[in-house]
Amino acid sequence: MDLAGSHILNTTPEVVWAMLMDTDILARIVPGITTLEKTAENEYKAVAQVKMGPVNGSFSGGLTMQDIREGEGYTLNVQQNSKIGNANATVTIDLKPVENNQTELTFDGEAKLSGLLARTGNRVMSGVANSLTKQFFENFEEEIEGKGGKG
Amino acid sequence: MSKITLKVNQKSHSHDVEPRTLLAHYLREQLSLTGTHIGCDTSSCGSCTVHMDGMAVKSCTILAVQADGSEITTIEGLAPNGQLHAVQQGFKECHGLQCGFCTTGMIMAAADLLERNPDPSEEDIRHGLEGNFCRCTGYHNIVRSVQWAAKSMSELVN
Amino acid sequence: MSNKYIGQSVKRVEDKRFITGKGRYTDDIKLLGMTHASFVRSPYAHARVTSIDISAAESMPGVVAIFTGDDIKETGIVGVPTGWQVNFKNGDTMKEPPHPLLIATGSTAKHIGDPVAVVIAETYAQAVDAAEAVEVDWEDLEAVTDPFKATQEGATLVHDDSPGNLAFDWELGNPLDEVNAAIDASAHVTTLEFVNQRMVPNAIEPRSYIGHYDEVSDKYTLYTSTQNPHLIRLLMCAFVLGLPEHKVRVLGPDVGGGFGSKIFHYTEEALVTWASQQTKRPIKWTETRSEAFMLDAHGRDHVTKAEMGFDGEGNVKALRIKTYANLGAYLSTFGPAVPTYLHGTLLQGLYTTPKIHIDLCGVFTHTVAVDAYRGAGRPEATYLLERLMDLAALEMGKDPVELRKQNFIPAFDGVEQPGYQTQVALQYDSGNYHGVVDKAMKMLDYKKFREMQQEAAQNGKLLGVGFSTYIEACGIAPSAVVGSLGARAGLYESAQVRVQPTGKVSVYSGSHSHGQGHETTFAQIVADKFGIPMEDVDIVHGDSDAVAFGMGTYGSRSLAVGGSAIMKSIDKVLEKGAKIAAHKLECAADDLEFAEGKWTVKGTDKHIGFGDVALTAYVPHVYPEGLEPGLDFASFYDPANFTYPFGCHIAVVEVDKETGKVKLQRFIAVDDVGNVINPMIVDGQIHGGLAQGIGQALLEGAIYDDYGQLVNGSYMDYAMPRADDLPMFELDRQETPCPHNPLGVKGAGEAGTIGSTPAVVNAVIDALWSGGHKVKDIAMPLTGERVWRAMQSS
Amino acid sequence: MISYPFDYVRPESVEEALEHLGGDTKILAGGHSLLPTLKLRLSAPDKLVDIARIASLKKIKKDGDEIVIGGAVTHREIMDSEIIQKHLPVLSEGAAVIGDPMIRYKGTMGGSLAHADPSADWSAMVLAAGGEIVIQSKKGKRTVPATEFFTGFYSTALKDGDILIEIRFPVPEEGTKMTYQKFTQPASRFALVGCAAARLPDGSARVAFTGVADAPFRDKGVEEAVGDWSEATLEAAAQKAAEGQNINADHYASEEYRLHLAKVYCKRALLQLVN
Structure with a gap:
């Protein structure tokens, strides 16, 4: 499953970068994440509760940041396991300053799904991806506006 | 466990079942009515079709507890007096079956179809059976079987 | 013979049970003390089992036993074989990697659904619940699914000892240089590059097996939704489990469609048979449609x-x-x-x-x-x-x-x-x-x-x-031909025609019907050849104890091969019948002609009926000297x-x-x-x-x-x-x-x-x-x- | 296939049903959206609350200038209802292309809307017919226009503790025409693309899509462009179909093809209202 998108965030790349490197904030804005614990430098244990339509399950696994380019972006590797299948996503995140002190956040990557998720989910998977993306940016914006909201 | 009481093929039954028990499982396991088959897990194939309170339903997508108080007819109860139902007869006359696995569900669906529409066109029949898979017949003789049954039933009425 | 039935659209005799819900498919069968199996399967197409933990599952309600790939490995059971060997062009032997019943720790699963463990429990629901509690750690590896890409440099290997992922390469026809020259000399060349896509057979009856080991008789019974019960017995006994064939009965009851997908001797057939011996309980496994998509041969x-x-x-x-x-x-x-x-x-x-x-x-x-x-x-x-x-x-x-x-x-x-x-x-x-x-x-x-x-x-x-x-x-197919092409079995068929003393006929066929209507077509032939009503003919198939041998049904072979085997036995019955008739009619067998169910002395109205001859064969009071009693012939037919x-x-x-x-x-x-x-x-x-x-x-x-x-x-x-x-x-x-x-x-x-x-x-x-x-x-x-x-x- | 264990209750009234909600509870009406997902073990609710036999949810009625369909009314009942055939024939015709006959006997409009499968047929029709969803919770009832009901991928305005009790439609004014046109996904028989459209006597349009994006939607761009309903304006309007939407893609239809289908089916739907 391809994961790609971009969004203009209403703050500077510096602020966005800081937020992206702040695990507390990440835990709040990444849809579904309930806990994010640091296990090593740039490595985290992540637990997610995904409630989306017919799916209601808990996922757990790890999250690693690689290829960190200060202020510009990094590559995120997410491994999540559950009873209905596992997901392994690698997503490259890039930040680019745009006019009016705004930031364009672009991400591009791929998620590898297995088990039931892969087998019975194809019909709706692009909907899942679109929906997660939408939620992620909504949460991000709310966070920027200081609401600290969660999807 | 939940207690259910229902009538199957004119006979009353009462059992304790786990709520997650499907009607299809209940019929097959508890009542040994194995003419109701299970061919898929997505409510697609129609092999498990039975009549519930006079309607054709997919018994793999109904919990036994949902059927509490209902009247169920399975393929075994379609011909109560040993006399074949016109649809059963039609399937035999027109070679509407091969391996027989989808057949019982197909017959139950077709019987319901004719109940609502005694004089269906070919298109009505094909549309009416879109919830039942058959992998053997290419549907050709199934359509003919239902046409045969419709004719036979109308002759019976007239 | 008469032609009352052959060539006629006789309504099928098997229909009665199917249209009334009395068909008997494997999943319809319940045995006393029967348990249920559910498999733990790989979610990945290619992954190494790094560890497997059954402790939580073992304590789940109703669990009778859990077997893993490691248990199977200990027994020395290698796996299920193929029926054909096609060697490389250069003469090298075909690569035939093992196909294990369950993947052991350290080994790799090679397609989604490849099983690592089986849970046997009192009920189906308990088996499913416990299977989910088996914890497997996987090392997820790269997979390749496209047959062209799989042969290219650098492609990940499915089996370590099959370079280029080749099982074999093969050619047929005229010498390549002659064909190249003919193409080059052509006025027009039409070229197509295409994929003939992968199909899922989708028999509507999902596969279902019951393994039943009986301690008292030391006999195994396998009920299986298969197209070829004898072949399954042969493969399972001789190649997989090493069981004595005479102690194994394979039954193919009503089978809900096959289309080729139920030829294969699947791992689960051997597994429920083996596990039943371990647990001393009958074990049923019926696949879900999801499993059928993943596992039935495409x-x-x-x-x-x-x-x-x-x-x-x-x-x-x-x-x-x-x-x-x-x-x-x-x-x-x-x-x-x-x-x-x-x-x-x-x-x-x-x-x-x-x-x-x-x-x-x-x-x-x-x-x-x-x-x-x-x-x-x-x-x-x-x-x-x-x-x-x-x-x-x-x-x-x-x-x-x-x-x-x-x-x-x-x-x-x-x-x-x-x-x-x-x-x-x-x-x-x-x-x-x-x-x-x-x-x-x-x-x-x-x-x-x-x-x-x-x-x-x-x-x-x-x-x-x-x-x-x-x-x-x-x-x-002709056994000698297919043998020379790499088949590991003959592709003849067997049939036994047993004329009962009352003149009724039982036919035991090695062909297997899973929708094709053998009970009708075969009976039409036998009834016409003997001049008796179809009701007097019974076709028995799908039981390795009842039928001597059989190669099963596939490749549009039942009538051409299985029917011909029946014809051979019919001829033998008629030949012996003529001897008995001749004795009773006090003439030479050559003076008789058989038609309309009776032997008649040519040019007279002296005759004796098929039933009388049958009775005589079993009550041989007035009987040709030196002739064995009985009227019962088995034949094997190997097509030309x-x-x-x-x-x-x-x-x-x-x-x-x-x-x-x-x-x-x-x-x-x-x-x-x-x-x-x-x-x-x-x-x-x-x-x-x-x-x-x-x-x-x-x-x-x-x-x-x-x-x-x-x-x-x-x-x-x-x-x-x-x-x-x-x-x-x-x-x-x-x-x-x-x-x-x-x-x-x-x-x-x-x-x-x-x-x-x-x-x-x-x-x-x-x-x-x-x-x-x-x-x-x-x-x-x-x-x-x-x-x-x-x-x-x- | 068997789901995780759960408890099951069958209350007699909506009020009683509301008492059972809370925790990880799912509402069961026809069960034809819910049970397949439970069998696949996609979720593990503690309890199912069966509302299928609550009499007040089983009614189809005309209530003043509104048509009311109870939350547990089945597709088949809608198909056969004289009230619906008279006032909102599009729903009756549309019901006939949902699933298959057996599914239509048990599946409910309320269940389908609550499940909010992005390819479900009802959603587009309810949107185009100007429907409103009546929701009851312990706090009382509230009415949500269909345009605000579908909030995203498989998500709706329903919250934990809510029951969808009715769908209300304005009785269409004399001269209103509606249609539902669907390109059927050949496996699932859901809408690969479905377009429901209404032409009101004042010349305005309501156009809604299902199957196209992560949630069904009314398409204002198309609605505003229908103009005088001439072939030319309709052609142009159809070209605006799904503008600005995030188009779904799967192995059966790419983004590009789905968008193309949306335009084609939009045009077909609009033309249907002219002829």
Whole structure:
């Protein structure tokens, strides 16, 4: 499953970068994440509760940041396991300053799904991806506006 | 466990079942009515079709507890007096079956179809059976079987 | 003999139980003390089991036992075998990696659903619940699913000892340099690169097995939804579990469709049998549809480049083919044979092509095993030839029917005229190819269709007609021939005809019916040959204890091979019966003729009935000296050749100009399957075959993603024809008897599937050309999007 | 296939049903959206609350200038209802293309809307017919226009503790025409693309899509462009179909093809209202 998108965030790349490197904030804005614990430098244990339509399950696994380019972006590797299948996503995140002190956040990557998720989910998977993306940016914006909201 | 009481093929039954028990499982396991088959897990194939309170339903997508108080007819109860139902007869006359696995569900669906529409066109029949898979017949003789049954039933009425 | 039944559309005797819900499929059977199995399966296409923890599962309610791959490994059971060995061109032995019953720790799962453990519990629900509690740690590895990519440098290996993922490479036909020269010398060469996509057989009855070990008798019983109970017994006993064959009974009760997918001796069959001995309890396993999608052997899956050379007059001069055939991760029972001996040998088609060469790679990938799926190899060959023919006609501006007819092999009956020797090893038995085409064209009313098509095009509608002719090799097969080609079994059939003292007849057939109506067709033959009512004949099959031996049902062989075995036993009964009759009538056996159920002294009205002779055989008070009592004969029939049904199929379609959606309007099939015993049943076989072939053209196809996940593994995602996807079929028949079997029959089980697929695709292409879209090819299945894109790009 | 264990209750009234909600509870009406997902073990609710037999949810009625369909009314009942055939024939015709006959006997409009499958047929029709969803919780009832009901992928305005009790439609003014046109996904028989459209007597349009994006939606761009309903303006309007939407893609239809289908089916729907 391809994961790609971009969004203009209403703050500077510096602020966005800081937020992206702040695990507390990440835990709040990444849809579904309930806990994010640091296990090593740039490595985290992540637990997610995904409630989306017919799916209601808990996922757990790890999250690693690689290829960190200060202020510009990094590559995120997410491994999540559950009873209905596992997901392994690698997503490259890039930040680019745009006019009016705004930031364009672009991400591009791929998620590898297995088990039931892969087998019975194809019909709706692009909907899942679109929906997660939408939620992620909504949460991000709310966070920027200081609401600290969660999807 | 939940207690259910229902009538199957004119006979009353009462059992304790786990709520997650499907009607299809209940019929097959508890009542040994194995003419109701299970061919898929997505409510697609129609092999498990039975009549519930006079309607054709997919018994793999109904919990036994949902059927509490209902009247169920399975393929075994379609011909109560040993006399074949016109649809059963039609399937035999027109070679509407091969391996027989989808057949019982197909017959139950077709019987319901004719109940609502005694004089269906070919298109009505094909549309009416879109919830039942058959992998053997290419549907050709199934359509003919239902046409045969419709004719036979109308002759019976007239 | 009389002809009261043969040739008649006798209603099926088996129907009664099926239409009343009394059919008995394996999952309908309950044994005392029966337990249920559920498997723990790999979610990955390629992953190493790093650890497996059953402790939580073991303490779940109702759990009787849990076995893992490590347990199996300890027993020394290696796995299930293939039935064919196809060696490399250079003589190297075929790669035949083990296909374990369960994946052990440290080993790798090689397709999604590959099992690592089995949980046996008191109830089905408990087994499922506990299986979920088994914890497996996986090391997820790279997978390869495309047979071409799998052979390329750097591709990940399915089996460490199979470089290039090759099980074998193989060639057939004329020397390559001769074929190259003929292609080079051609005035026109039509080229197609295409995928014959992977099909999911989808028998509506999911596979179901019950293993039952009985301690008292030390006997094993396996109930299995299989097409060939004896073959399963042979493979399981001799190659997998090492059990004494006489202590194992395999029962194939009513089986809800097979289409090739129930030939394979699956790991689960051996596993429930073995585990039952461990637990001393009967064990049932019935797969879910999700499992069926993942695990039942798939069909087709070829990646092909084909080139056909013509001279200036449109005569075919050469055919050159390179194919990568996907075998899946493990070799199924017929896996190696399907793309080679059931495919390469059919590339002559109905044409006089003088130079043919096929080069083929049998490739391992991280997908489930490919086996014989209805038609098995022959649909792939027909698709290739008939797409090339239609495309060549379009490219050369010729009529597609005329181009075919111009290249047809002339009619021959195989008796007066010899059989036709092809460039690809086979000798066709008898054929009249123009005959079927002419019949079909009359049904179509070709001229009128072309007028309608033009008119439609003027009104902005896209109508198309597509043709296909085919030949297939059925009635498999002469044992010596298949033996020389790598078969590890003979492909004869057995039949026992037991005349009871009262003159009733029990027939024990090694063929197995899973929808084909053997109980009717076989009884028709026996009743007519003995001149007795059909009600007096009982057909027994599917029980290895009752039936001496059998090779099962596939490859349209039941009547041609199994029926011929019955004929042999019938002849033996009649021959012995004549001796008894002669003794009673006080004449020589040669003076008797048998007809209408009685032996009559020629030229007199002195006679004795079949029943009287039967009784005499068992109450031999007045009896020929030296003759054994009884009237009971078993026979084995090994065919002299394959049989070669053929036919012509025509599809008429309308393509929605805006959406690309294809509507099949008409389908005409004129098939020649030799003599016909029961026309109703034969038509039914054709109908079903057509639906599957049309399904491949328009709707079906397994889709693995790059990671080896089957992304359309459910009926919500895998489109299969439903009643409203198909029209009424228009059928007719020609009967050219098979010269080499006693019934003159050729086989009808696969014909519909083989001929129909290219006819539909050709029709869609024709429709597009009628609207000015000069599209050469569209990949199957022809979904709305694919057809729409083809129109966009032309 | 068997789901995780759960408890089951069948209350007699909506009020009683509301008492059972809370925790990980799912509402069961026809069960034809819910049970397949439970069998696949996609979720593990503690309890199912069966509302299928609550009499007040089983009614189809005309209530002043509104048509009311109860939350547990089945597709088949809608198909056969004289009230619906008279006032909102589009729903009756549309019901006939949902699933298959057996599914239509048990599946409910309320269940389908609550499940909010992005390809479900009802959603587009309810949007185009100007429907409103009546939701009851312990706090009382509230009415949500269909345009605000579908909030995203498989998500709706329903919150934990809510029951969808009715769908209300304005009785269409004399001269209103509606249609539902669907390209059927050949496997699932859901809408690969479905377009429902209404033409009101004042010449305005309501156009809604299902199957196209992560949630069904009303398409203002198309609605505003229908102009005088001439073939030319309709053609142009259809070209605006799904503008600005995130188009779904799957193995059966790419983004590009789905968008194309949306335009084609939009045009077909609009033309249907002219002829």
